[in-house]
Amino acid sequence: MEVKNNNKPRALILRTAGTNCAYETQYALEKAGADVDLVHVNQLVKEKGLLGPYHIFVLPGGFTYGDDIAAGKVLANQIRHHILDELKRFIDDGKLIIGICNGFQVLMKMGLLPGVNGKEAYLTGNKQRYTLTYNDSNKFEDRWVYLKSSSNKSVFVDDDSLIYVPIAHAEGKFVAGNREDIDKLDKSRQIVFKYVDKDGNIANYPWNPNGSSSNIAGVCDSTGRVLGMMPHPERHIDPTQHPRWTREGLKSEGDGIAIFRNAINYIRRTFST
Numbered sequence: 001m002e003v004k005n006n007n008k009p010r011a012l013i014l015r016t017a018g019t020n021c022a023y024e025t026q027y028a029l030e031k032a033g034a035d036v037d038l039v040h041v042n043q044l045v046k047e048k049g050l051l052g053p054y055h056i057f058v059l060p061g062g063f064t065y066g067d068d069i070a071a072g073k074v075l076a077n078q079i080r081h082h083i084l085d086e087l088k089r090f091i092d093d094g095k096l097i098i099g100i101c102n103g104f105q106v107l108m109k110m111g112l113l114p115g116v117n118g119k120e121a122y123l124t125g126n127k128q129r130y131t132l133t134y135n136d137s138n139k140f141e142d143r144w145v146y147l148k149s150s151s152n153k154s155v156f157v158d159d160d161s162l163i164y165v166p167i168a169h170a171e172g173k174f175v176a177g178n179r180e181d182i183d184k185l186d187k188s189r190q191i192v193f194k195y196v197d198k199d200g201n202i203a204n205y206p207w208n209p210n211g212s213s214s215n216i217a218g219v220c221d222s223t224g225r226v227l228g229m230m231p232h233p234e235r236h237i238d239p240t241q242h243p244r245w246t247r248e249g250l251k252s253e254g255d256g257i258a259i260f261r262n263a264i265n266y267i268r269r270t271f272s273t
């Protein structure tokens, strides 16, 4: 496979059986200024080094392998067994990884997230202390939610932002082994998004749509360059995607674009693209 080189930040969106948000994510990244390729996982496994010229590795939403075993688990194992070394190098090189919804599940199931104090589960043989599991409501939650950024550790995330984005998941409840595990994550500022009510206050269901511990909607790794989030920023790029834009007035852009733009700006700064 030939990778374009016109000096723009380059993103690779991973595809496989059941990914269904790849085109929306491509749209978002292109709008933010990236060159984007959709690449099948088999190709990435076959062509060693294929990831090298890219700056952003994206795991999009969907129902990979039918959510069998647990959502994200099968793809997580494929990646862990075939391309983990390449991914580790990718992170060490200062590049970015984002997993959205099913992509977040994949990053969690492979142990790349949350990774406390630089010790990613699996990468160091640590026990997995965190996962995403079935929503408390026991149903697929498909609606819009408010998110507040709760740390500025992730290069993708703006300080003190309140954004409105859709969710669509059945297995989005973030849980940890115990309270101490959550506190550790909090202390290392890796909890980057929390579900809140429309005024930005921590609140229970339905504002916290899945019953996540500490209302966690997104976390980053210890470098701040790997982000996973359950909500879908790529579904709120154009302002007309807001469900009430005719009543509440049209904004200049959707709330989700900032996450992709921050990533592109980081790549431009870091790699002079």
Ligand SMILES: NC(=O)CC[C@H](N)C(=O)O
Pocket (backbone or CB within 6 Å): 060, 061, 062, 063, 064, 067, 071, 100, 101, 102, 103, 168, 169, 170, 171, 172
């Ligand atoms: N939108 C998504 O990526 C869905 C994630 C996963 N299939 C779930 O239902 O939990």
